[in-house]
Amino acid sequence: MKLGFIGLGNMGAPMARNLLKAGHELVVFDIVQVNVDALIKHGEGRATAAVTPAAILSSGVDGVVTMLPAAQHVKSVYLGSDGLLSANVKGVVLIDSSTIDPMSAREVAKAARDKGALMLDAPVSGGTGGAEAGTLTFMVGGEESLFNQMKSLLQAMGKNIVFCGGAGNGQVAKVANNMLLGISMIGTAEAMALGVSLGMDPKVLAGIINTSSGRCWSSDTYNPYPGVLENVPAARGYTGGFGSDLMLKDLGLATEAAKLSKQPVPLGSLAQQIYQTFILQGYGGLDFSAIIKLFTKN
Numbered sequence: 001m002k003l004g005f006i007g008l009g010n011m012g013a014p015m016a017r018n019l020l021k022a023g024h025e026l027v028v029f030d031i032v033q034v035n036v037d038a039l040i041k042h043g044e045g046r047a048t049a050a051v052t053p054a055a056i057l058s059s060g061v062d063g064v065v066t067m068l069p070a071a072q073h074v075k076s077v078y079l080g081s082d083g084l085l086s087a088n089v090k091g092v093v094l095i096d097s098s099t100i101d102p103m104s105a106r107e108v109a110k111a112a113r114d115k116g117a118l119m120l121d122a123p124v125s126g127g128t129g130g131a132e133a134g135t136l137t138f139m140v141g142g143e144e145s146l147f148n149q150m151k152s153l154l155q156a157m158g159k160n161i162v163f164c165g166g167a168g169n170g171q172v173a174k175v176a177n178n179m180l181l182g183i184s185m186i187g188t189a190e191a192m193a194l195g196v197s198l199g200m201d202p203k204v205l206a207g208i209i210n211t212s213s214g215r216c217w218s219s220d221t222y223n224p225y226p227g228v229l230e231n232v233p234a235a236r237g238y239t240g241g242f243g244s245d246l247m248l249k250d251l252g253l254a255t256e257a258a259k260l261s262k263q264p265v266p267l268g269s270l271a272q273q274i275y276q277t278f279i280l281q282g283y284g285g286l287d288f289s290a291i292i293k294l295f296t297k298n
Contacts, residue, residue: 090116233287
């Protein structure tokens with residue numbers, strides 16, 4: 001396919017490279033020119049640049065993938081004066097892999113539908129490592145027939161492609177999952193810090209938790225205590241991985257969606273406040289597992 005790709009940051013660039021690897025031709029846009037230049041160089045003649053999002057449509061693409069930081073960027077790229085929906089998008093498939101609130105996703109999907117475009121919201125899980133390796137999980141909302149049609153395309157960038165229901169439901173799955181992830185990481189950090197403060201060896205404690213009822217991904221795969229696991233951010237000073245700033249963003253999306261739906265999320269709200277406190281102490285650039293610093297002297 002000939003595809004547009006908008007947003008060539010830490011996640012978007014490797015996703016775009018995997019599309020090139022799968023044999024697709026790309027027309028790309030990013031506000032950071034060096035990102036565009038790097039992708040075009042990598043494409044070796046199979047990637048070109050567009051001057052605006054709308055200009056991508058004039059190059060005869062079959063579809064457009066977007067990977068953007070937040071809802072305001074998604075709305076600008078789709079609904080802005082030189083956005084995608086300002087051009088003729090009839091019959092074009094639009095796939096937004098940004099993580100935004102479900103309500104904004106549904107607003108953009110309706111606007112796309114009104115213009116005759118076909119749209120899926122398809123946020124991802126798996127981080128930059130998953131983006132590089134092409135093993136991302138895609139949580140997809142929209143028409144099931146369109147999902148089935150586009151599944152093979154998403155498989156060029158991911159390993160687990162899951163249909164979640166109607167428009168916006170991909171975002172629902174993402175914010176619910178990441179709210180739980182934030183809560184479980186705080187709980188794991190508390191438990192590990194408590195056990196070590198009372199004299200337990202952290203590896204022994206983690207081993208017990210991971211074979212007992214407290215076991216969770218935050219403990220057995222991404223343990224926040226230094227020295228417990230190799231090849232996790234805790235083993236490299238909490239660099240790399242999923243930043244605390246990004247976790248706070250996702251917790252904010254979850255709590256805002258909860259307000260609009262009048263759904264109580266007391267632990268989600270508390271997790272948001274804990275990460276906000278952590279970030280105000282200057283740790284926003286560290287991996288979200290660094291939250292254990294609130295409970296230890298490390």
